Amino acid sequence: MAPQLNEKTLTALVAEATAAPSMHNAQPWRFRYVAADHLLMLHADPERAMPRSDPGNRALHIGCGAALFNLRVGAAHAGLSPKARLLPEPTEPLLLAAVHLADSAEAQPDGDRDEDDLVRLHPAIRQRHTSRHPFAEKDIPEEVRTSLREAAAREGAVLMFPGPWHVETMLDLVRDAESRDSLEPELREDLDRWTRLGPEADTAVDGVPEYAFGPRKRDGKAPQRDFAGRRPVADRGSTAFEHSPHLALLSTSGDGPADWLCAGQALERVLLEATLADLATSLTSHPLESADLRPLVRDPVSGKGHVQMVLRVGYGPRGPATPRRPLRDVLEFV
Template identity: 40%
Template sequence: MNTGFTGEQLRAAAIDAVRAPSLHNIQPWRFRLHDGGIELSVDPRRALPATDPSGWGARIACGAALFNLRLALAVAGTPATVRLRPYPADPNVVARLVPDVPRRPTPTEQSLYAAIGRRFSNRAPFWPDPVPADARWRLAEAARAEQCWLELLIGTGAVNAFAEVARSAHRVLERDPAYVAERAAWIRSEPAPDGVPAAAGGPRSEPQDLLPQRGFGGRDRAPGRDYEPEPLVAVLGSTGNTATDQVAAGQALQRVLLTATDAGLSVSMISQPIEVSGAREALRLSLGRFGTPQMGMRIGYGQPGTATPRRPVGEVLDLPVVPA
């Protein structure tokens, strides 16, 4: 009888869990083994007080890591039952996983798991090839499978409305010196296990760009390499906006991202309209959806790139000390 997860199982699954995305690649998670269960927590030492004062971004990131953790355990034949935010007295613990009945992984789990190592944010311009209808359907179904929704914006009017909200939010954020300084502190010009490498920042913004770009120290773009004039824009949302809803939205986000990767698509995230409360409400009203927008995305076909670095998994684990 399986009475709990082992340290070896946690370590193996955490290697995949830490491949999740996070704001500025801060990697705000910790994993521990406790009473036979795996607990995933927000690491308060890796906060972004200017960019993410409410902790929304950290909870989204931990939700994404949780989805990877679930996949890794399932593919290993040891699926888990998950309880979100199990301890009211300790809100930093976002999830507790305990062993479920052992079973073989499903084909979907195997495909999504295989995409973990290939997924990365692509901030460069995409090719003009349209995303086919079947791939769009798969993305929407991925969000729905995690009890969230994905609105794929159809038509120039809808995309322009989103772009206007995003640019307005971007201007608000860029007027905050603390926000600008915090972002600059996470740009890496030398190899580092966290933060955003300057080479991964994408081309510098230009006046003709439809969607805002974060200033990650990107390079000048080559002639004729403007961003696509009619991007596929998607908005991920949840039914509510509690801390639990945000963790659930992080799981849905990662499922959408891995589904996109499995379909050969590239994605860059556009979180500015979510970070500014007035912009988020304007976005919700423009969509006419019940619930709360949790992330914007630009989706298309792009040139292959490389994933951003991650800290050694041992730095994010808390394992019981085994007596000598």
């Protein structure tokens, strides 16, 4: 039986799309369904942009790209064949993608379909949560690393695991970024806007609530942004993190809006693949937010393209679910 593109189905698809990660959990997306054309339109929400941390909206596009990938996974699981066009209207820069939702049984084979693999990833959408907790000092098998590299490649990106010396360089860059935050408080304006402390954490529909901050780092080298800063958080505590963190660099050949959307899709595909491999994950964008630090993140020997995200992967707790905006606020039917 062909799936019904009714309000219930579309609401479920958008709910899965919005489970994607975004910078500071700002959720900078809006969806609009055009019933006459079976098109689900993905728009950027400029009110959720971060002028200090993301002045070019690179991270905003990456978050929306991750939501787009989740939408593709959800649609395939629902028996649909999603066909996405990126940036379909040059005169509408906020329209990031148009997704045609066809019955997969009626879709014409085109040699690029991977609906079966998308369906395989579907359970990981709700299992994936950013973890800001310590990971075990345990290596990641090469076959798992290979599967993550292949996941990125299927979305047109490159994932590489840098060697120990470059990991140390990236850790130094993270510390440099943190030092700038402490010396220039205005750099923390976006972070302060999107963190939720005290009673607000229990009622928030966006942002990073204090229960998702993770413990303070007492020892270790894992790159861990302290969302609390100097603000007190009750019952938070501190603990030791791993001394040899496993980091991965996600890169694209270009560095424009279409590349950022592809990076977001690749990022989410990697994160879902990692979740199915029982890996915990977190994202480190701190050094990428500074124009002068970002080029230094790339491995000068083997790195290519433009680094769009630094991932931390390992074996450990997955972290709590973070709040999501009500679907009535992000989905419109026309």
